[in-house]
């Protein structure tokens with residue numbers, strides 16, 4: 001896949017799928033090949049990466065987990081912004097390859113972790129970043145429960161999302177919105193308002209309409 005700057009986050013360059021990438025060939029060769037989410041830009045990741053690069057104080061000197069990292073866009077933004085340690089976790093082994101390749105292209109160090117942390121105890125990090133992980137109901141429920149455990153351990157949690165249906169809205173405070181594309185909606189031009197939220201302890205989020 002060709003390497004190109006990311007629209008609305010031009011500080012970062014990623015291997016991005018294009019019409020000639022023919023990812024379907026990989027699917028033919030590997031029966032375990034899942035949806036190649038790691039090859040595209042998701043609205044949540046775009047917004048969260050933009051937010052972190054614009055507000056490096058969120059991560060500087062801190063240990064960060066990017067949960068559901070995909071291409072690694074959010075993890076790479078955190079590493080570029082001065083995070084002390086960045087873990088990028090995903091359940092797709094192709095995503096792990098993408099994270100490693102994309103980290104190298106951007107000359108940052110990111111620890112790629114293969115596995116599902118949502119059933120685990122909270123990790124030893126200061127910040128959890130979640131880019132676009134609320135696209136399916138059962139996954140959204142598992143992620144929310146995991147984030148509840150993290151917030152009890154005083155871990156700061158930021159979520160980037162194009163306001164999908166399964167967002168845990170009652171737990172969120174809107175921090176910012178950024179125009180941009182969203183692969184999940186099939187819109188590649190800048191016609192979305194992708195949002196960044198803080199995930200709050202139960203009852204602590206200011207009510208809002210999103």
Ligand SMILES: C[S@@+](CC[C@H](N)C(=O)[O-])C[C@H]1O[C@@H](n2cnc3c(N)ncnc32)[C@H](O)[C@@H]1O
Pocket residue numbers: 037038040041042043044045046067068069070071072073074089090091092095115116117118130131132133135139
């Ligand atoms: C929609 S993509 C978003 C990728 C990236 N965060 C972004 O915003 O561009 C969701 C990613 O989450 C991963 N994923 C799904 N369930 C997961 C889980 N339980 N733990 C970790 N990653 C998961 C998928 O493999 C996929 O790469």
